[in-house]
Amino acid sequence: MVTKIEAGSQDSQPLQRPCKKCNNQEATLTSRTEPVCKDCFTQYIYLKCVRHIGLLGKETQGPYGSQPTRRYLLGLSLGTSSTILLHILNSYVEAALSKGRKSPLDLDIIVVDTSVSEQDEALQATLDAYRQRYPRLTFEVLPLTSVLGISSIDWTALPSLKQDQSPAQQLADLFERLPSTTSRADILRLFIRHILIHTALSRSCQAVLLGHSTTALAELTLAETAKGRGFSLPWQINDGVLPIEDFSPDPDNAPADKKRTIRVHHPLRELFRQELVTYTTLTEPPLTDIIPAEDVVNKASPVVSHRDLSIEEVVLRYFADVEVNYPSIVANVVKTTAKLDRLDAEERCGVCGMTLDELGDERWKGEIGDSGGGEEGAGSLCYGCERSVRG
Amino acid sequence: MVTATENAQLRVVVEFSGGLEMLFSDQKRHVISIPTTDENGKPVTVAYLIEYLCKNVMKDSRKELFVLDSQIRPGILVLINDADWELEGEEKYAIQNGDNILFVSTLHGG
Amino acid sequence: MHTPGRCFISIFEDEVHHTISSSKLFFPGEKVAIGASGGKDSTVLASVLKTLNERHNYGLDLVLLSIDEGIKGYRDDSLETVKWNAIQYEMPLKVVGYDELYGWTMDQVVETIGKKGNCTYCGVFRRQALDRGAKMLGIKHVVTGHNADDVAETILMNLLRGDLARLSRSTSIVTGDATSDVKRSKPLKYSYEKEIVLYAYHKKLDYFSTECIYSPEAFRGSARSLIKNLERVRPTAILDIVRSGEDMARLVPVNTAKSCACKGDVAPAVVAAEEDGLGGCGSSNGRSSGNEMAAMEKQLRQNEAAEGLEVDVSKQMLPQAQRDKENVKTLPIRGVSANPKILGKQTLGNCERCGYMSSQAICQACMLLEGLNKNRPQIQI
Numbered sequence A: 001m002v003t004k005i006e007a008g009s010q011d012s013q014p015l016q017r018p019c020k021k022c023n024n025q026e027a028t029l030t031s032r033t034e035p036v037c038k039d040c041f042t043q044y045i046y047l048k049c050v051r052h053i054g055l056l057g058k059e060t061q062g063p064y065g066s067q068p069t070r071r072y073l074l075g076l077s078l079g080t081s082s083t084i085l086l087h088i089l090n091s092y093v094e095a096a097l098s099k100g101r102k103s104p105l106d107l108d109i110i111v112v113d114t115s116v117s118e119q120d121e122a123l124q125a126t127l128d129a130y131r132q133r134y135p136r137l138t139f140e141v142l143p144l145t146s147v148l149g150i151s152s153i154d155w156t157a158l159p160s161l162k163q164d165q166s167p168a169q170q171l172a173d174l175f176e177r178l179p180s181t182t183s184r185a186d187i188l189r190l191f192i193r194h195i196l197i198h199t200a201l202s203r204s205c206q207a208v209l210l211g212h213s214t215t216a217l218a219e220l221t222l223a224e225t226a227k228g229r230g231f232s233l234p235w236q237i238n239d240g241v242l243p244i245e246d247f248s249p250d251p252d253n254a255p256a257d258k259k260r261t262i263r264v265h266h267p268l269r270e271l272f273r274q275e276l277v278t279y280t281t282l283t284e285p286p287l288t289d290i291i292p293a294e295d296v297v298n299k300a301s302p303v304v305s306h307r308d309l310s311i312e313e314v315v316l317r318y319f320a321d322v323e324v325n326y327p328s329i330v331a332n333v334v335k336t337t338a339k340l341d342r343l344d345a346e347e348r349c350g351v352c353g354m355t356l357d358e359l360g361d362e363r364w365k366g367e368i369g370d371s372g373g374g375e376e377g378a379g380s381l382c383y384g385c386e387r388s389v390r391g
Numbered sequence B: 001m002v003t004a005t006e007n008a009q010l011r012v013v014v015e016f017s018g019g020l021e022m023l024f025s026d027q028k029r030h031v032i033s034i035p036t037t038d039e040n041g042k043p044v045t046v047a048y049l050i051e052y053l054c055k056n057v058m059k060d061s062r063k064e065l066f067v068l069d070s071q072i073r074p075g076i077l078v079l080i081n082d083a084d085w086e087l088e089g090e091e092k093y094a095i096q097n098g099d100n101i102l103f104v105s106t107l108h109g110g
Numbered sequence C: 001m002h003t004p005g006r007c008f009i010s011i012f013e014d015e016v017h018h019t020i021s022s023s024k025l026f027f028p029g030e031k032v033a034i035g036a037s038g039g040k041d042s043t044v045l046a047s048v049l050k051t052l053n054e055r056h057n058y059g060l061d062l063v064l065l066s067i068d069e070g071i072k073g074y075r076d077d078s079l080e081t082v083k084w085n086a087i088q089y090e091m092p093l094k095v096v097g098y099d100e101l102y103g104w105t106m107d108q109v110v111e112t113i114g115k116k117g118n119c120t121y122c123g124v125f126r127r128q129a130l131d132r133g134a135k136m137l138g139i140k141h142v143v144t145g146h147n148a149d150d151v152a153e154t155i156l157m158n159l160l161r162g163d164l165a166r167l168s169r170s171t172s173i174v175t176g177d178a179t180s181d182v183k184r185s186k187p188l189k190y191s192y193e194k195e196i197v198l199y200a201y202h203k204k205l206d207y208f209s210t211e212c213i214y215s216p217e218a219f220r221g222s223a224r225s226l227i228k229n230l231e232r233v234r235p236t237a238i239l240d241i242v243r244s245g246e247d248m249a250r251l252v253p254v255n256t257a258k259s260c261a262c263k264g265d266v267a268p269a270v271v272a273a274e275e276d277g278l279g280g281c282g283s284s285n286g287r288s289s290g291n292e293m294a295a296m297e298k299q300l301r302q303n304e305a306a307e308g309l310e311v312d313v314s315k316q317m318l319p320q321a322q323r324d325k326e327n328v329k330t331l332p333i334r335g336v337s338a339n340p341k342i343l344g345k346q347t348l349g350n351c352e353r354c355g356y357m358s359s360q361a362i363c364q365a366c367m368l369l370e371g372l373n374k375n376r377p378q379i380q381i
Helices: A038-059 A080-098 A121-133 A167-176 A181-202 A214-226 A230-237 A273-282 A311-325 A327-339 A358-368 A383-390 B046-057 C005-022 C040-055 C075-088 C098-102 C106-113 C118-136 C148-161 C164-170 C193-202 C223-233 C237-251 C290-308 C313-323 C364-378
Strands: A029-031 A034-036 A070-075 A105-113 A139-143 A207-209 A240-244 A260-265 B009-017 B029-035 B076-080 B100-105 C031-035 C061-068 C093-097 C141-143 C183-185 C341-343 C346-350
Touching: A029 A038, A034 A038, A038 A070, A038 A080, A038 A260, A038 A273, A070 A080, A070 A181, A080 A105, A080 A273, A105 A121, A105 A181, A121 A139, A167 A181, A181 A207, A181 A240, A181 A260, A181 A311, A181 A383, A214 A230, A214 A273, A214 A311, A214 A327, A214 C148, A214 C237, A230 A327, A230 C237, A273 A311, A311 A327, A311 C223, A311 C290, A327 C148, A327 C290, A358 A383, A358 C237, A383 C237, B009 B046, B029 B046, B076 C193, B100 C193, C005 C040, C005 C193, C031 C040, C031 C118, C040 C061, C040 C075, C040 C193, C061 C075, C061 C098, C061 C118, C075 C093, C093 C098, C093 C118, C098 C118, C106 C118, C106 C364, C118 C141, C118 C364, C148 C164, C148 C193, C148 C223, C148 C237, C148 C290, C164 C237, C223 C237
Parallel strands: A070 A105, A070 A207, A105 A139, A207 A260, B009 B100, C031 C061, C031 C141, C061 C093, C141 C183
Antiparallel strands: A029 A034, A240 A260, B009 B029, B076 B100, C341 C346
16 A cells, blocks of 8 residues: 655644645645745745845945945834844844854844833833843833934924923923824824934944834825825835935034935835734744733823824724735835835925925915915925924 | 603704715604703713614614714714804714704715 | 805805916816716806806806716706706706717616626716717816815825826826817815815705615725725815825826836736726716725735736736726727827827727727627626
8 A cells, every 4th residue: 555645744644734835834824825834934024024134235235345244223112013123133143143153233222212201110121021032132212302402303393392391391392282193193203213313323323224014114105195295205115215404503513414314224014014913923932922012112192082093093993904805905005105206305394304395385385275384484394294293 | 659750851953964864764854852961960962962863863774874983974074053063072062952963974976 | 164154155165266276277268068967066066166157257158067877766866956956057958878878878787797897887988978978069178076085085096006197197186188189177176075065055055965876885994984084083184195196196207118008117006997096986986995995906916926927917917807897997908099199108099999089999988888788688687
């Protein structure tokens, strides 16, 4: 009698549902409509991310193939995606080290603490867990107040800060004077971004790495569209070099070349949020052990009533639904945006740092009859930031 | 002998337009009486009225065309005495006797 | 928007007047046909245009143009509304029926192909019907009641579809130009749907407001519901989306070397059935439905598979889509157009069958009719 030999092993049970990729193990998961085993799945995620790191490395390569140490800043929000990015980067570094090579990259890991109050125990406990898991890495916490005085923001364009208050109070007051929940969420996001970029520039990092998944980028696309920032989408969504404006009022302190640049990349951009969530359960030990609950991180937006949502939250819920049934559409949104041209301009917006669209502004005012225009001496803002700051 | 408790009532004119009347026996104008206070003793609000309409006046089973996630469906305008309800506090507005509340759907082509 | 009656009416009218004058939509003496469905948008449009025409001396010759799709019970009633409007606004009315244009009423189409994809037919037929009707009257300018919500929804849908070419066209207030036979404009482009409803209410205008009986009642998951949810959070989001769309249109790369859109970089991942993305069901005015999302998803997955095999995507799409009677329509492989005129990103010629202006050798209506006519003897009860 001839024994039928199943792929993979001679004497174990035939696979009920073999992994499509390796054919060696049972498929316990479905990845992009294919049944796969746990190892192939985690491998897939790992490789997708590392491929982007490799591409970034090539673009920041020195002349004649010299290997300057790649120094990157990782924005760690302590959420699923950025934690995974951290994990994978760590594995990437470990893999090189274990082969006797030197570390391929230096990481500045920054957590921005968005609470405007003082010491936060839950946050400290979380960071301790991360430090224990990744002893080789250094984690730094920067308070949100470190945004004050950053020169890539035109502070004259925002509600003026009360000089006699503590930095935390100044910020709290500024947020209170913004017109809506959406405005607050919007400005908060921009502040965090500014802090990361500013820090990266001051430490000569070559790039800022953010953990956005395909889903997150699609959400950002739609949210920014809904806020009137269509013009800046290619700058925000795509990976690449960003010029950073300097608005410091003091000409003596202005840096030698006024236009500094930094790269901003999203290595997880080809992965769906759901895939990333699954991944967190599959690492050993699982990442779910250290990723904190939502409210440890998200202090700037307390529990809100149904009505008090921000545009970001509306879009988030929309895509959570769409991702389940129509994932290709989610990916397509990001791909479509990638095709748009990046138009540069002389001037940049004082709050979001994106290019100003003067032609568009003129035309819009003409057709709508918008009286617009802020106070004398107020900085120039793009349409979207005007909306956020002035309503 | 049991004395019936006298509940003061509010007289409210409720109007439906833009196709919404379809859910309410195709009748555009309804004059209804609702109690002045709800079961908690608080003055009745538009929120109360909306629930009342769903329970007692709606004749169509497709409640979701009027109310979604216990809120008025997005796309339905509400006017209180000809003014946008946003000015009056939306569902928190306390209904007065003789008020005219209009629900008009914006969700149809044309 | 927060002002009662009288005040609201005049503010609304002033805003529309501003849009019309700054976009230079009209010239004195121009004959303009108002696409009139009896619904709120076209009723308000007719009323406002009449008012502004007189108040500001536009010098326009206004005509109501209505399309009869031939849906018993539905169109009869809305046509009554239009006839009444014609009397109210003292405007001539021309009614053009699908049967006289195409030889098919929608009732007959649905009998033949069922209720799947019928909205596509209606949309394509309707769009052409308006243009043809205008031509019959010797009119070169059609205005439609599309409002800011409609435009915003189209923008989002085109973003989801990946259709950059359509995105750039859907944001302009006027489509078509001197080389095209009939141009279309949307004077209410910057008016919120909410304002239009309120205008009709305060001015006590009558309009017809029942959903087309054949259109699927799909609201959740559609771009429309997203827009309404965004509006609830920030009412200006609708106009902000329109602004984003207009700006993004300028960022669409121009492909001058390639004349055929289905080979160029700006080729949409999914081609919608309608020429200008504002079609779909004749009554729903281009609103999206849950069906569209499913169809788009399917198309995108096929594209991905096709790309993997490095096969010419347009060829790959063809057999699939022909079997697909959903809302997604594939353009056939291009033949040589009779009169190629480069217009932005697509070449415009004339349909070989009927002479209607089209970017294909055979226009969409003729394509659909071909399919219908073949099925005629096979009508199933």
